[in-house]
Amino acid sequence: MLEGYNNGLDDLQGDQPREECGIFGIHGPGLDVARLTYYGLYALQHRGQESAGIAVSDGKMIQLQKDMGLVSEVFDHEKLNSFNGHVAIGHVRYSTTGTNNRLNAQPFVFHTSRGMLALAHNGNLTNISQLRSFLFSAGSAFQSTTDSEIIVNLIARHSKESLVEAIKQSMEEIKGAYSILLLNENKLIGIRDPHGIRPMCLGRRGNAYILASESCALDTVGAEFIRDVEPGEIIIIDDNGLTSCQAFQGRRRAHCVFEYIYFARADSNMDGFKINQVRREMGRQLAREYPVDADIVIPVPDSGIAAARGFAAESGIPFEEGLMKNRYIGRTFIQPSQSIRDLGVRLKLNPIRDVLDGKRVVIVDDSIVRGTTSGKIVNMLRETGVKGVHFCISSPPVIKPCFYGIDISNEKELIACRKPLREIRQLIGADGLHYLSLEGLLEIFGKKRDNFCTACFSGDYPVEIPQVQDRDKFLLE
């Protein structure tokens, strides 16, 4: 799997699931909260490159700026300086190619009976179809197809209750995966779904509290990590400090295991585990499951590096960097035309001949979705003089779609869903192919092994998934 923009080149290769979003919020009287949110979003940029937005409140009104593009493209000095206030939320959104995406950029700001309310959301609701029908019949009109409008309309309808009570009641109505930041004129509120599917953590910088998708954002803004937000928890931060309440009791935890495999940044820690260590351990486990005689272990950069290192350490086979990644591919990179289609994956990855020539190679990546890129990489390695290629994947085969916020293609596109292992190996042309076993994956988490959502590997969905008739639409969107 190759990280990067969803530019033309990825259509060639394209084996990446895409995380929906990253969110960041700060309550920091006296601080330049807009700028800290900018840096926080920048640290979360790997979670979304399509759009970026920041909403800031000065206690009276909420200002909003958002647009398509990277954080550094959307905001300039002038825009950041035009913000005024002490509490802010921000959002980055994944890269896609639809039309009207600007309408879907977050945060959203709404005027409600309680005043202004801004919302930034990571995740996906699974009963959106029912919620929409209900709200339609009550007379709601929506301007986007996002979950965010649904959620705010639900909260707005509980206009007689306190805001926290309204949120609680709305959380009982919505189902699915969500980590949400809300901002009204004075308060920063964080909400995590009852299973904790999508991540969110809490940090502090001096007197300021921060809520963010990942701990690397806390590091980047010089904040210390306090703890992860609990599943089902509502955290309210205002001038009186932080209060918390639990909206649900006794639900099972089901943290998205793909965060550990691919999405999260290696330097984050999440729900008790350090991403970097978990990935290293996945590689070690792979090596234990798949003993192989080879000369070197190489990663598919950057996604396979940590696991490849673990594989090398466990197996004793030397780690090498055999593929050089070009880091300058940007949003608008132009695909090869038909006549030079053979350049393919070479534009992004260049094999280092002196490392590879004549070697038997174990190559490690984090996942295979469609399989097209993996085959091109194997082919390129062979052209470079590699004697044998064992492809090792640090996660189990993806056989089921995700309904909780990861853009994993539908079952028809999932290679592992359609073909047995042997055929996949033949298809990508490797001499060996091994996926980390689900059991092997879970062992890494020890006693906490049941705390994770593994639905895309097992079909064991922790939350009710959309009805069949709604599913296609769901997946397409």
Next chain:
Amino acid sequence: MLEGYNNGLDDLQGDQPREECGIFGIHGPGLDVARLTYYGLYALQHRGQESAGIAVSDGKMIQLQKDMGLVSEVFDHEKLNSFNGHVAIGHVRYSTTGTNNRLNAQPFVFHTSRGMLALAHNGNLTNISQLRSFLFSAGSAFQSTTDSEIIVNLIARHSKESLVEAIKQSMEEIKGAYSILLLNENKLIGIRDPHGIRPMCLGRRGNAYILASESCALDTVGAEFIRDVEPGEIIIIDDNGLTSCQAFQGRRRAHCVFEYIYFARADSNMDGFKINQVRREMGRQLAREYPVDADIVIPVPDSGIAAARGFAAESGIPFEEGLMKNRYIGRTFIQPSQSIRDLGVRLKLNPIRDVLDGKRVVIVDDSIVRGTTSGKIVNMLRETGVKGVHFCISSPPVIKPCFYGIDISNEKELIACRKPLREIRQLIGADGLHYLSLEGLLEIFGKKRDNFCTACFSGDYPVEIPQVQDRDKFLLE
């Protein structure tokens, strides 16, 4: 009054009321409706230069594109060609300097229980504060501060009725001035408020029906003018043709008289009168009311041309073009810095010395709002060698704010509201100053003299105006 962009220069001069919007809709199976809407909006560009948008339906879904800028800036070939469908509406919005204007660009597209619904709106509701409170308490959440969201939410709440019935009921709830185009998957619907304050007319091009703010847009797209839409009328156009119904009976007509004085394009006709003729007649009437001994009559271009011509014809004083207008001032024109502040109005208007030198001049403009520009013009004429200046205004003094969609500043800024005629004359430095009398203005319309809203001249508001506590906010927005 000088037409043009609201660029920096207008802050120098700035004596222009601003029309809120222009709207255009077409139901034309087999036609390139997006392109025709583009041309229609372009013909209405004088009604708004801030933003432009087009929504097109192909019978199944509505596509929307809108952005800040002129019609020709917002749309290019690729964008126009990406539209697909047979029915469309478009909107141009006036120029202002607020933040987040992009959120206020029209049309809006909503998802409702009835499917998609697009709306383009010209005018202002006067009971928006009450409507908003009502909808808030029913749980609505809004993303903009526009009337449009209010209107669609009202319609959406009547989800049990037919669309036309829901519109009718909503029209009973809203008060104020509005000409509205609605688009659902199949229908184009036009609505005009019960007094007909804002204009809308109906045309036909082959089998296609068109609704537009002004008849000049019909001419531009090669359509013939059929008739004005009646006050209170609802016109529904779909594949079965055109049907119409009346939502109100027996309200008085109150067409905005400022359309005739300034807003409408000279080649339009509106509610039975030809704009060009009316303006000519205003000049004639001015000449009758204010006989003066002078050598030439000159207009302030372009707004005073027709009236100046009428004045000349009636008085026998020769018409001349004494001021040359620079037409290249664009949105981003840079103001003179302090050291060359004296250049002032010269950047936009240049006096033609050989026409003016030594002459006694009658200069005709359509209106004075704050008076600053008029003073600068008089001063510039004197510097050019003019012997005497009589300033003639082809409308009565503006003494009251407008709540029906014209951005006339609040009473503190209305010069005619604060000062007697004599002081205004001294302030602008003219030897004579005459405003067309209200009686003189109305005489032009003959038997239809009672069909017009003259509230800004008389304070006689045809529709309930906002309560005092809401008014400031109303005027500021």
Next chain:
Amino acid sequence: MLEGYNNGLDDLQGDQPREECGIFGIHGPGLDVARLTYYGLYALQHRGQESAGIAVSDGKMIQLQKDMGLVSEVFDHEKLNSFNGHVAIGHVRYSTTGTNNRLNAQPFVFHTSRGMLALAHNGNLTNISQLRSFLFSAGSAFQSTTDSEIIVNLIARHSKESLVEAIKQSMEEIKGAYSILLLNENKLIGIRDPHGIRPMCLGRRGNAYILASESCALDTVGAEFIRDVEPGEIIIIDDNGLTSCQAFQGRRRAHCVFEYIYFARADSNMDGFKINQVRREMGRQLAREYPVDADIVIPVPDSGIAAARGFAAESGIPFEEGLMKNRYIGRTFIQPSQSIRDLGVRLKLNPIRDVLDGKRVVIVDDSIVRGTTSGKIVNMLRETGVKGVHFCISSPPVIKPCFYGIDISNEKELIACRKPLREIRQLIGADGLHYLSLEGLLEIFGKKRDNFCTACFSGDYPVEIPQVQDRDKFLLE
């Protein structure tokens, strides 16, 4: 002939010769010369809309900024404020559609043995082919196909002489039409070709001297007109004041008469004549030459207005504005697609029915080049109910190409060159067609009638024109 951008629409209509450029220079210690140049160029914007540029010297080095677009598009606050200095030149260039136009934007800045030298140029050299060959054989290498590089290289080669002497010697080498502004670290220098084909005038604002293509630029920056620069004159302005010398003696004057017919702004005066008066007089002369029985005289706006007014005054036939011009057509306006090709000229000009219906009309324009637009206008007038159309042109038929800086198409495209008057009349569908006679045109200038270049009407070229083999290339570029 319709003014405006060279957008798609003009390809439909396109009967405009295009002026090459406008130039503006100022020596003004203590003044914000960059900003004054900005306003000066803006006043000259009608002479070129393709690109704009400003070069400013602070006595030590010359800063340059230029780009494609209108003056107000190319420069913003930040860019203007980044200029530092007391002497500046600027340039606007006509609109065309070639590639690499950015390379041709002016001013150019060169490093020479004498230090930095900036140049802005209006006109065309006619012996460029020979000059280029000469310089090539001497080892020159050029980066553009402009005259400007040739001129500076000639000056640079006379490196032993004083700058003024080098200019003089270069002027003896170059042939053709040129008004040039040069800027070195300290001096502003103006040069006009020996026949004075292209215009240039001198003005003063306080202690500052200004050189500009037209006097309207002087008015706009608050400067007084001193005099026109003499043909063959070199004017040098530096901290010691203004000095002048004559590079040539006794050449005949040959001011481009098309400046008076079309290019210059109506409020300029040029080489002793006021543009506005001359155009009025052309109309009077037309009326004398072509007595006709008609109900109204209307102009093609804006180019025919002054002449139409003169025609009306002389003939006694009432002047009316029968065609409404849409002023919002911008650079990127999109052409009608094939299916609505009929909209044609209507998008730009809308007939006012109540003025025209049933009338016998004299319509006045300044020139016809290809004839296509004129035919469309006649057709549109007839559709509007006009009873008869007499087309009157306030200039003689254009039968020869211009080699001195006006983009008049080659002989194959000149309708008057290919067809007799009767056929042209039939082609455009008018009931009558009259061109102002050359004799009639010249009479306007009285005793100075021989001071003008009328080559495009008469073939009487005042300066040697390019050799036949170079001509095509010349015309194409």
Next chain:
Amino acid sequence: MLEGYNNGLDDLQGDQPREECGIFGIHGPGLDVARLTYYGLYALQHRGQESAGIAVSDGKMIQLQKDMGLVSEVFDHEKLNSFNGHVAIGHVRYSTTGTNNRLNAQPFVFHTSRGMLALAHNGNLTNISQLRSFLFSAGSAFQSTTDSEIIVNLIARHSKESLVEAIKQSMEEIKGAYSILLLNENKLIGIRDPHGIRPMCLGRRGNAYILASESCALDTVGAEFIRDVEPGEIIIIDDNGLTSCQAFQGRRRAHCVFEYIYFARADSNMDGFKINQVRREMGRQLAREYPVDADIVIPVPDSGIAAARGFAAESGIPFEEGLMKNRYIGRTFIQPSQSIRDLGVRLKLNPIRDVLDGKRVVIVDDSIVRGTTSGKIVNMLRETGVKGVHFCISSPPVIKPCFYGIDISNEKELIACRKPLREIRQLIGADGLHYLSLEGLLEIFGKKRDNFCTACFSGDYPVEIPQVQDRDKFLLE
């Protein structure tokens, strides 16, 4: 040293010398040479991010497109498709902050007595001041301050000779470091300076020949590496194939050793050495020179990775990735304001606590120029709980400026020039500091140890450097 854009953040850190440029040329009848050049430049993007340009000839004329920005920003589908031809050159330029950079973007295209000539250049001439004087006195005028104009003017002056002869004679006149690609209507010509200071290699893809700064560009376009271009060699490629000649005999080789330390991509090979291996070996040598007791070896990513790996392998101390690099910092990244200045280097590098906490760390980077970033990194490591920090630099101290195309600041800014090792160590706060010895560096190259330019470490300049009075200007530019 941190790679990346020269954005605001680098001003904070900024310890990077900057490579001047990357060049790529292809002669490929029947191939889409523009697109292949695009991909070649993209592979060389690490050599320059300021501007990009491509010139293509179809045998008759040369088309040019260039602008500020990354290759993927400057070119889009439309632009690439508008190129037509079979032979092309391209250029990427380093990132800087001067004004008017657009004027300095390459390639340049010139019209000369021989026809059109395009040039792309990597390196710096050292006798430019003398050459410019000479050309000035001969009447040349320049539009930029680049070497390129000088070189083409020299070639153009030898107009009587064949092109190759003219190039040869020009090469005798110019001194310094240069790898140059020339393109005329039919030929691709590559030139390398007599000492081979800047790199250039030759490759083949089918019948097409390619010349490029680095071999990674050959890999990326699917070409095989043939050989490096020889110092002093002129390679001419046209429809008749490849011919070569030697312009100089017996000069010593002096390949820039910094290419091996920092500039070249790890997967390139250059003048007989594989970059990746050389860097690994530098790390090994460092470990031999500086035996140290530590728990882990970490690189400063990405520039220190290969050397750190070598250090680990030689010393037996485990390699770890202790710093996470944020890869999304773009051109317009906004610096922290004063109040959060402490965030400093954290925005770009985040320490991974579980890797570092309590450890004694060897950190490896390729060079220190000003030392500011190194100190910040040490400080950040200590805050993360590191017990001891040994900073190891895989190159000798930079004590002299470079005049051959690397932007190494002048002596006042070179920390190693101003301070003894002990003070630098104290300044950056490390427990130990070691630079690779020059002897140790050269040993890596074995018998070829005398083939490299080490002037920045030793002051031993292989080519005459600019005279003292010209030097400041030289360094500033």
